[in-house]
Structures are given as C-alpha cells and as structure tokens.
Amino acid sequence: MSALTAIARHEARRIFVSPLAWTVLAVIQFIMGLSFFLLLGEMVNNPGSLNQYSGVADYIGGGLFGFSAVLLLLIVPLMTMRLFAEDKKSGSLTLLTTAPASLTEIVLGKFLGLTVFFLAVLVPMALMPFSLMSGTDLDTGRIFAGLLGQLLLMLSFGAAGLFVSALTKEPVIAAVGGFGLLLVVWLLEAMAYGGGLFSELFRYLSLIGHFEKLRRGVFDTADVAYYLLFITFFLWLAVQRLDIERS
Amino acid sequence: MQQDILIEARGLTRRYGPHIAVQGIDLTLRRGEILGLLGPNGAGKSTTMKMLTGNLAPSSGSVKINGIDMAAEPKKAKQALGYLPELPPVHPEVTVDEYLDFVAALHGVPKTTRKAAVAKAKQSCGLNEMSRRLIGNLSKGFQQRVGLAQAIVHQPPVIILDEPTVGLDPIQIREIRALISALAQNHSVILSSHILPEIQAVCSRVMIVHRGRVVFQDSMAAVTAQNASRLAAVFRNAPKTFTVPGIAGTQSLGEGRFVFTPDAGADPREALIAESVKQGWGLLELKTEGRTLEEIFVSLTSGETTEIKEAA
Numbered sequence: 001m002s003a004l005t006a007i008a009r010h011e012a013r014r015i016f017v018s019p020l021a022w023t024v025l026a027v028i029q030f031i032m033g034l035s036f037f038l039l040l041g042e043m044v045n046n047p048g049s050l051n052q053y054s055g056v057a058d059y060i061g062g063g064l065f066g067f068s069a070v071l072l073l074l075i076v077p078l079m080t081m082r083l084f085a086e087d088k089k090s091g092s093l094t095l096l097t098t099a100p101a102s103l104t105e106i107v108l109g110k111f112l113g114l115t116v117f118f119l120a121v122l123v124p125m126a127l128m129p130f131s132l133m134s135g136t137d138l139d140t141g142r143i144f145a146g147l148l149g150q151l152l153l154m155l156s157f158g159a160a161g162l163f164v165s166a167l168t169k170e171p172v173i174a175a176v177g178g179f180g181l182l183l184v185v186w187l188l189e190a191m192a193y194g195g196g197l198f199s200e201l202f203r204y205l206s207l208i209g210h211f212e213k214l215r216r217g218v219f220d221t222a223d224v225a226y227y228l229l230f231i232t233f234f235l236w237l238a239v240q241r242l243d244i245e246r247s
Numbered sequence: 248m249q250q251d252i253l254i255e256a257r258g259l260t261r262r263y264g265p266h267i268a269v270q271g272i273d274l275t276l277r278r279g280e281i282l283g284l285l286g287p288n289g290a291g292k293s294t295t296m297k298m299l300t301g302n303l304a305p306s307s308g309s310v311k312i313n314g315i316d317m318a319a320e321p322k323k324a325k326q327a328l329g330y331l332p333e334l335p336p337v338h339p340e341v342t343v344d345e346y347l348d349f350v351a352a353l354h355g356v357p358k359t360t361r362k363a364a365v366a367k368a369k370q371s372c373g374l375n376e377m378s379r380r381l382i383g384n385l386s387k388g389f390q391q392r393v394g395l396a397q398a399i400v401h402q403p404p405v406i407i408l409d410e411p412t413v414g415l416d417p418i419q420i421r422e423i424r425a426l427i428s429a430l431a432q433n434h435s436v437i438l439s440s441h442i443l444p445e446i447q448a449v450c451s452r453v454m455i456v457h458r459g460r461v462v463f464q465d466s467m468a469a470v471t472a473q474n475a476s477r478l479a480a481v482f483r484n485a486p487k488t489f490t491v492p493g494i495a496g497t498q499s500l501g502e503g504r505f506v507f508t509p510d511a512g513a514d515p516r517e518a519l520i521a522e523s524v525k526q527g528w529g530l531l532e533l534k535t536e537g538r539t540l541e542e543i544f545v546s547l548t549s550g551e552t553t554e555i556k557e558a559a
C-alpha cells in the first residue's frame with residue numbers, strides 16, 4: 001500500500017507545481033464568483049421568486065452547482081490529459097511500471113492525486129453559499145447534497161479522463177477525446193427524450209440526470225452508487241488498457 | 248536468501264505481429280558481474296531489457312530475478328531491480344530531491360532511512376549541487392545522472408542500464424563508467440551499448456545480440472586473451488620476406504607496417520627482435536594484436552548470415 005500513497009502524494013505534487021492547475025483554479029473561482037454574484041443580485045431584485053418550496057440554498061446553491069457542472073465538463077479533461085499521456089510520451093511511465101507497484105496501485109495512485117486537486121476546487125466553491133449563513137437561515141443539507149454531487153461528478157469526469165489519457169501518448173488528444181467522451185455520456189440524457197426502446201436505459205446512463213437530483217438536494221443511494229460504479233468502471237478500463245500495453 | 252544467480256532468463260522471445268524482435272535469448276547474471284549487452288541498432292537489446300524488467304511480457308520464455316519468477320510474482324521480483332531505460336524516466340516539473348524521495352518511497356524505502364538513501368544516491372551520481380533544481384532545467388547529462396540515481400537509490404541487487412552514457416560529454420562518460428565499476432562491488436549490472444570501448448572498459452562479460460539472437464557470449468578476459476594471437480610491427484627497412492621461426496603468415500599494410508600470424512602456441516617476438524637487430528631491419532614498434540571485440544562484433548553483425556558461436 002505504501003506504493004499507492006507514494007504515487008498519490010507525488011501526483012498531487014506534480015499537479016500543484018504546474019501552472020496549469022493554478023490557472024484552472026483561478027479561472028474556475030473567477031467564473032464561479034461572478035455567477036454567485038449575479039445570482040445573488042438576481043435574487044435580491046426578485047425576492048418574489050423565493051417561496052416555501054424554494055429557498056436561498058436552492059436558488060443560490062442549486063444555481064451555482066448547475067452552472068459549475070458545465071464548467072467542469074470543459075475543464076476536467078484539461079486536468080486529466082497529462083496523467084498518463086505525458087508520462088508515456090516522456091518515457092517516465094517506465095519508472096512506475098518497473099517499480100514494485102501493481103497497475104491497480106498506479107491507476108488508483110494517480111486518481112487519488114487528482115482527487116486532491118478536485119478538493120481544492122470544491123472547498124472555495126463551498127465557501128460561496130456558506131458565506132450567506134451569517135445573513136440568512138441556510139438549508140445546509142441541500143448545499144451539502146449539492147457539494148457531494150459536485151464531487152462525485154468531478155470524480156466521474158476524472159476517471160473517464162484518466163482512462164482516455166491512458167489510451168494515447170499525446171496529452172492534447174487525451175483532452176479532446178476526454179471531452180468528447182464526457183459530452184456523449186452527458187448527452188445520453190437528450191437521446192432519452194426521443195423515446196423509443198432504449199430511452200430508459202439512456203436516461204439511467206446519463207451522467208447529468210443523477211447530478212440533477214443531488215443538486216436539488218435529493219440524496220438517493222442509487223445516484224451515489226451510479227457514480228461509484230461509473231468511476232470504478234473507467235478506472236478498471238484504464239488498468240486493462242495499461243495491461244494490454246505490457247503484453 | 249542469498250542467491251548467486253541474480254537473473255535467469257530462459258528462451259526469451261518477443262513477437263510484434265509477424266516480426267520477431269527477440270528470439271530465444273538465454274541470459275544469466277551472477278552476483279558481482281557486469282554483463283555488457285552489445286548489438287547494432289534494432290538488434291533487440293532494449294526489448295530484452297524491457298522483458299527483464301517486467302515492462303514487456305515475453306511471448307514465450309521466463310525471467311527469474313533473484314530466484315523469483317517475474318510473471319508469477321511481479322511485485323516481489325521488481326523489488327530487486329533498478330532500471331534506467333533509454334530515456335531517463337524523470338519528472339521535469341519537480342526538483343531532484345523531491346523526485347528521488349518519491350522513487351525511494353515507491354520502492355518501499357522506509358521514511359526513516361529515505362533521506363540517507365537519497366543523499367547516498369546523489370553523492371554517487373555527483374548531484375549534490377543540483378538537489379533543489381528542477382529536473383526540467385538540468386542539462387541532458389545531469390538528467391541522465393538523475394536517471395541513474397533513480398535506478399540505485401533503493402540499493403537493488405540488480406541494476407539494468409540501457410545505454411547509460413548516451414548524450415554525455417567525454418568527462419561525464421568517464422565518471423559514469425567509474426560509477427558503474429564502483430556499483431559492481433555490491434550490485435550486479437547489465438549494461439547495453441553500441442559503443443565498443445565502453446563495454447571493453449567496464450564489463451566482465453560480453454554478449455553480442457544480433458537480429459534478436461545471441462551470436463556471441465564470452466568473458467572479457469577470454470576476449471582479451473584471444474587478442475594476444477597476432478603481432479603488429481613497424482620497420483624502418485623492412486625486408487622482402489621474413490624468415491623467422493614461429494611465424495606462419497605475413498601481411499603487409501604498407502609504409503613498413505606488418506601483421507604476423509604466429510604458429511599455434513608459438514611466441515615469435517624474441518626471435519623477431521633478435522633477427523631484426525641482426526639484419527638491421529630497424530624495428531620501431533612491436534605489439535601483440537588480435538581479434539578485438541570490434542572485429543568480432545563487425546564479423547558477427549555485418550554479414551547477412553551469421554554463424555552462432557557459443558564460447559565457454
């Protein structure tokens with residue numbers, strides 16, 4: 001297990017010494033801050049939009065997290081593109097594959113390192129709605145459900161992106177491919193609207209449908225299980241992919 | 248358990264589709280040995296090393312490191328390995344210290360001894376002044392040294408180096424060679440190269456690979472002993488013919504340079520010098536010369552058909 005933690009710590013370090021990570025964090029916080037501010041202004045100008053079913057947590061939290069999901073779709077592939085592709089290109093993946101670490105440990109280690117970055121995205125994002133606590137009675141449960149959804153969504157995007165990164169040597173191709181994959185899984189929801197034989201299946205498989213419920217504050221173990229399965233599936237695929245490369 | 252044989256590879260074969268990169272290579276590495284793997288570009292040296300280090304699964308054949316089968320227990324087998332691939336597997340965005348600390352942790356060096364291990368590896372590779380520099384900002388030669396430090400930081404019994412001196416300047420090459428010789432006191436080393444003097448300078452045994460097969464294998468001492476089989480001489484006033492007992496053949500290279508092939512087991516040097524003084528041939532230079540590693544290499548790897556030679 002020590003190899004796993006060593007890889008995770010080192011990957012987190014590698015992510016945070018890159019200017020890309022800080023640029024991404026800055027852009028996310030700027031855009032989220034802006035939309036938080038706009039949502040707040042909108043709410044203040046139309047106090048009538050709040051009623052007994054929809055409170056501040058819903059309006060601000062829900063609005064914020066709905067918007068950030070789109071932002072993450074664009075940005076997570078940029079964070080995952082280098083995970084394996086760059087190491088393969090520079091040849092430094094050999095370091096990990098020669099070390100006494102299993103492929104599962106390598107993949108999980110990289111994924112955990114990425115998770116550290118995701119937490120760094122999440123914490124300032126959580127502070128925005130919580131900053132309203134001093135002025136109003138906030139439904140913290142809803143916010144927490146939304147944050148959990150946000151984290152699960154990021155981890156799912158991350159797992160899919162990590163898998164695509166393991167497919168290629170070119171980080172840019174990994175980014176484009178990762179983005180394409182995520183968009184397709186996202187848009188399965190739209191395909192479900194068309195009706196037909198598989199519409200239920202498409203609706204279930206779509207990433208965003210499960211996020212919607214959490215965003216609205218509904219915690220359902222089925223949704224959480226969906227994300228955990230999604231993450232496990234893509235990490236497993238990445239391990240398989242690396243194993244194929246060896247043989 | 249102390250094993251005398253650290254690497255035992257049997258019948259290693261690797262196919263890429265219809266192309267056979269390595270075919271039936273047997274390789275044994277004993278404790279304290281430096282084995283030189285020699286071969287033209289594309290001979291299968293790197294492929295062999297990738298299979299030995301578990302980075303590539305052999306199509307057939309087996310690898311045992313320190314008595315542990317690579318296919319059955321890869322994690323345990325890899326613990327005994329240090330590997331420097333063709334490209335040093337470094338992370339350019341971190342410092343030398345951060346990188347080596349990670350490599351040590353990755354190989355299970357406990358936290359308490361990690362600092363000392365990193366310091367020792369840096370000392371061996373001459374990296375002390377580079378500790379806090381970003382690897383990406385180092386020159387090619389220093390990056391190569393970081394790659395070497397990475398292979399030895401956890402003190403593995405077996406060190407595998409794929410062209411360790413490529414891209415280095417002559418002084419650095421000498422330093423790396425000295426380092427490899429020093430390493431051989433406590434470790435066994437496999438070294439690949441296509442630079443012949445390098446192999447000659449550091450290796451105790453040499454193995455020539457051509458088209459995925461072993462075409463020559465012998466100890467360096469035996470290769471050097473074979474060298475004493477011919478005489479090269481330079482004369483100021485060379486005669487038309489040499490009548491010296493013990494010389495079987497004469498070959499003129501022009502400008503008074505000659506190569507003599509002695510009779511089997513004979514050493515005609517003394518007789519040649521005495522005759523030269525007596526006849527006034529003006530002997531300027533005399534040295535033993537023979538089949539050098541280079542000649543062996545060229546003769547085995549340049550022809551279309553190569554005879555497989557296996558010496559003791």
